[in-house]
């Protein structure tokens with residue numbers, strides 16, 4: 164064996180005895196992981212198990228209290244992410260950090276301009292990007308604007324961005340959460356190519372079947388420490404889940420329909436113009452004709468004549484690739500963005516009501532972006548319980564009673580939804596992503612809403628917590644709750660929905676039966692590969 168081969172045979176990453184404490188929590192305790200070069204190494208664990216903290220340590224965003232990190236056999240100590248990049252570690256974040264109005268090329272070179280050079284050689288940069296893309300099978304057009312790209316392409320740009328900075332070890336944080344099955348397959352193909360070029364991938368995921376598909380080695384973290392290192396050929400998804408939670412899992416129950424005859428929510432001819440901010444119809448145009456009029460004018464529609472009913476006891480699932488109108492649909496129903504068309508809740512026309520009034524009339528809302536819309540990160544858990552649920556009605560008992568009630572109810576949510584936290588005075592920012600999500604779902608389900616709008620209700624939560632959230636939703640549905648469910652997790656959509664629709668370019672294009680549709684078929688409608696039957 165040559166000296167060179169020996170050198171490359173050293174583990175890409177060795178974490179030894181990593182411990183990280185936060186006030187009241189030991190996020191990582193004596194973590195030990197060895198990642199072999201040229202492999203895909205998955206890290207799995209429950210919400211709050213300590214995965215993100217560990218990755219932040221490995222990427223120089225946080226300093227461990229104890230322990231050592233070795234990269235390619237040499238001990239390293241990072242003060243910032245640029246130190247990590249300096250030794251070839253790159254991070255592909257779950258939330259893409261690209262500038263929409265720039266091209267792929269501009270995004271990739273932005274912030275990576277060579278030091279000590281007064282100007283940037285664009286054609287050299289372009290050549291390097293094309294070479295990198297070619298070498299790793301990451302096809303993207305360097306001159307396209309990022310805003311015109313789909314989710315899978317954006318992710319490839321993020322990967323190219325870290326490769327361009329010289330990364331040989333890539334950390335991917337839940338990369339498949341936002342992808343449809345076809346895109347997941349493409350990503351995995353890309354990862355296999357990277358691997359065959361000798362690159363190393365560290366991959367965090369909650370989707371255990373995917374982990375079994377792509378990983379060469381799996382490390383399980385439970386309550387901050389490494390509890391198992393397994394090879395995918397030795398375990399099943401169920402066994403992995405059991406290793407994560409430390410006990411046997413219950414078998415999922417079959418479900419029965421609870422859909423009633425009573426219409427709870429009626430949305431009719433909902434239309435949103437990309438440029439317009441109209442809340443009243445132009446003279447002489449009916450709500451039914453509005454979308455057609457705009458189309459004839461060549462306008463771009465974010466919502467194109469969307470109509471549906473949701474009955475009491477029904478979960479309506481809407482599938483769609485991100486950016487096809489699902490966010491706009493929710494925002495229109497919540498009164499956060501103007502749109503034309505009818506929105507009725509239990510027979511009352513709520514389309515001109517304020518968001519607060521809509522909430523007070525019985526709409527629960529689990530927003531898509533928990534950081535921007537769902538939580539006050541600097542607030543305590545119980546203050547977050549109050550958020551969005553303040554009532555304007557004067558109360559004789561005053562704020563102290565409200566505070567006490569909010570605290571008691573927060574205790575209940577923490578218990579019912581298994582929010583892992585030292586206490587309800589903890590700040591929301593100190594919770595792990597999945598635990599923040601559990602808090603939001605718990606809050607939106609309290610007060611027994613009549614209609615729940617749930618956008619990605621289990622995004623980032625582990626399998627155990629996902630099953631618990633599903634149970635809560637099913638129970639509430641059995642008691643008559645109407646749910647509009649938007650999710651990128653197709654198994655969740657198929658498993659929970661009573662009725663399934665697909666949204667494509669602002670239009671509801673297909674009505675499918677969740678009991679006999681496969682994720683692949685659904686993915687086909689979502690990407691437009693299968694043309695939907697137009698429905699209104």
Ligand SMILES: Nc1ncnc2c1ncn2[C@@H]1O[C@H](COP(=O)(O)OP(=O)(O)OP(=O)(O)O)[C@@H](O)[C@H]1O
Pocket residue numbers: 185186188189190208209210211212213214215216217583592593594595596597598623624625
């Ligand atoms: N900045 C912080 N301050 C205080 N506590 C923190 C901080 N960051 C993380 N923690 C705590 O450390 C623990 C581990 O959190 P971490 O985010 O690493 O979990 P995770 O495995 O990534 O979870 P998830 O799957 O939910 O994202 C949690 O109990 C969390 O509340």
